[in-house]
Amino acid sequence: MTAVMIRHNSSNRFKLAQSVLIIGVAALLASCQSATMNDNVIAIDSTQGSQQNIASLSAVISSDPNNPEGYNVRGSAYGRAGDTRRAMDDFNQAIKLNPQYYQAYANRALIERSMGRQVDALNDYNKALQINPNYDVAYIGRGNLYREAGQDNDAFADFSRAIDLNTTDPRAYHNRGLIEQKRGQQEQAIADFTIAISLSPKSPQPYNGRGVSYLALNDDANAKANFDKALSLDQTVAESWANVGLIYERQGDLQKAASYYQKAKSLDPTYQPAIQGISRTLGNGA
Known part of the structure; x- marks a missing residue:
């Protein structure tokens, strides 16, 4: 379906921005909670992997x-x-x-x-x-188990313990940032995402996470800079495309926003922020 440009007067444009702020950011905050950083069998143990x-x-x-x-x-x-x-x-x-x-x-x-x-x-x-109470990798792994089970306090404690042990694993900071983000502690989340970025500057996840926290603080400029960076690092991540789409939607450019949401959906047909974004920008029949 071809996107249709919709004209808005200033009042409607303000109402649109407010609606997108509430609905779009809420969707991104929810989706971001599943975006665990590089936590797969490839990253079992950086000291033992080969x-x-x-x-x-x-x-x-x-x-x-x-x-x-x-x-x-x-x-x-x-x-x-x-x-x-x-x-x-x-x-x-x-x-x-x-x-x-x-x-x-x-x-x-x-x-x-x-x-x-x-x-x-x-x-x-x-x-x-x-056996080894100072093994940061195990704290991070167990923290992810707790976070997936909804035990945020236990997960937060494990990620913090790994950080206290001076871990250089960016997952500890990124995943603690997700919990802080969920709690509405956006400044703390941004600080943790920033450290994760310094430890893994080529990973898009912490840029997306930091961008969502900037959005929650209504800082669209910094949010877009982070989303653009995430997209430049890896164009196969649906989250990055949908995040940039939300920025354009908040600016009232529904046609461009829809194109980004559609790209996100093509990469991940189940990604809810993309599906919801398409519905908002093109209508339920899109």
Whole structure:
């Protein structure tokens, strides 16, 4: 469907802006809560992960079959490849060889989480922290479990603990920022997103998060600058397109806003801010 330009008088334009402020930002705040930063099997453990060929890792294990580290590294490689069964087998073997191998517990927990085994994942994170109470990766992983379960206070405590341990993992700051954002603590959220950006300047998620907090503070200029940056870093993220679309909608440029919402929907047909944006700018029949 072709977008139709709609003319508004100044009163209608003001009412439109107010409506978009309430509806659009609320939708982005809600959607942002699911935007966990780079939290997948590829980022199991930056100190243990490997990009080496699995065959070469298998050769290393064959030459030293009683070394748990080889299984842990290969398990990370299997996780990156999406082979959860073999990843689990390797982490199980690493733990069997060394029951105090806390990194393997945390790595196994992330695989369990990806398989929907949340209780097992929680138990493994707890075990990793029992062995090493200063392991920031486990606090971040457990914090994400808590956040997904709606236990924001527990999640906040875990992310804060990782930060107190001087973690350099941007996920701790980004995900704590999401909780602060949800609580309406936008200045604190912006500060945490800014640190996440400094630690991972090529990731679009913290730019989008920071932009949404600026929107909640009615700072459209800084919001747009952040959304534009997120989009320039990765044009395959539906959230970035929808966020820029909301800026144009707030400015009254419904045709341009609709084009951004449509692009977001083409990337993720289930993304609600894009669907709702299309409905507002083109009508329910779009």
